[in-house]
Amino acid sequence: MNIYVTDRVKEVLEWPAVLEQIERRCRTAAGKRTAAAMAPLSISGIRDRLERITRMKEMRIRDLDPDFSGIGDVEPLLLRAEKQGVLALEELAGIRSFVLASRRMRRFLAAIKGEYRIFEDEYSSLEELRAIGDVLVPAITDAGSLSEAYYPALKTLKDSIHAVKKDIEKSLGDFINSKQGDTVLQEKIFTRRSERYSLLVRANMKAKLPGNVLDASSSGATLYMEPDFVRPRNNELIMKERELHGETLRILADLSALAAEGAPELRQNAAVLAGLDLIAGAAS
Numbered sequence: 001m002n003i004y005v006t007d008r009v010k011e012v013l014e015w016p017a018v019l020e021q022i023e024r025r026c027r028t029a030a031g032k033r034t035a036a037a038m039a040p041l042s043i044s045g046i047r048d049r050l051e052r053i054t055r056m057k058e059m060r061i062r063d064l065d066p067d068f069s070g071i072g073d074v075e076p077l078l079l080r081a082e083k084q085g086v087l088a089l090e091e092l093a094g095i096r097s098f099v100l101a102s103r104r105m106r107r108f109l110a111a112i113k114g115e116y117r118i119f120e121d122e123y124s125s126l127e128e129l130r131a132i133g134d135v136l137v138p139a140i141t142d143a144g145s146l147s148e149a150y151y152p153a154l155k156t157l158k159d160s161i162h163a164v165k166k167d168i169e170k171s172l173g174d175f176i177n178s179k180q181g182d183t184v185l186q187e188k189i190f191t192r193r194s195e196r197y198s199l200l201v202r203a204n205m206k207a208k209l210p211g212n213v214l215d216a217s218s219s220g221a222t223l224y225m226e227p228d229f230v231r232p233r234n235n236e237l238i239m240k241e242r243e244l245h246g247e248t249l250r251i252l253a254d255l256s257a258l259a260a261e262g263a264p265e266l267r268q269n270a271a272v273l274a275g276l277d278l279i280a281g282a283a284s
Helices: 007-013 015-025 028-034 043-061 074-082 090-112 118-127 130-139 152-176 179-184 202-207 227-259 263-283
Strands: 185-193 194-200 211-216 224-225
Touching: 007 015, 015 028, 015 185, 015 263, 028 263, 043 118, 043 263, 074 090, 074 227, 074 263, 090 118, 090 130, 090 227, 090 263, 118 263, 130 227, 130 263, 152 185, 152 194, 152 227, 179 185, 185 224, 194 202, 194 211, 194 227, 202 224, 211 227, 211 263, 224 227, 227 263
Parallel strands: none
Antiparallel strands: 185 194, 194 224, 211 224
């Protein structure tokens, strides 16, 4: 329980300097905020806090330090998700890391709570996060990409896109290495302009290659042309890439909605972990 202390007393206690030292030792953003906002405690609160700090010091001596890795600041992400915002993949991966870190910390507390009963409240307060974790953890890989095993439609689309690209590139490669390619091409390479595969054609040879002009060099000597023989496959490629983009956005929207639903439990865990970080920081 906090108590009221005048600014003069805080000045004598060098309270801001104390908070700064503890904040500097905290390892999470939420822990640092908790330290910076800490108010003086009542006598009973001081005793409880000192007991926790003492036990944390003992644990550190025994190499029983809690692991705060993976505990990012999820609050800004939850606020956006609750406003029906679609989180980016890397942001959802950050929430996934938080879920995994929460589970790891809960296992840690379960292992030590028999001996260090002072931390039993933290253990019982940490949510298991099953509703969000059972979806988010398998949905995103450790590398931070959407899991093709969990979303087989993504793999099907990506495989199809790869096949179309390979076919287009073979057709363009065959042309580049042909006699006609020697005549009309400015450079023996292909590239993409406006989402479409194209060839670098000499401007004075435009009529020799049926197709669409997509762009031109600053000098006008080189044209970026989509040959007619790849246009149907280019159209197919663009359609499939847009389909993949749409499917990806749909998945991100679903996962963002899941994060919004789990926001209360995620916030609960964030508060518990911030409190533990504060104790660990004070004990360091």
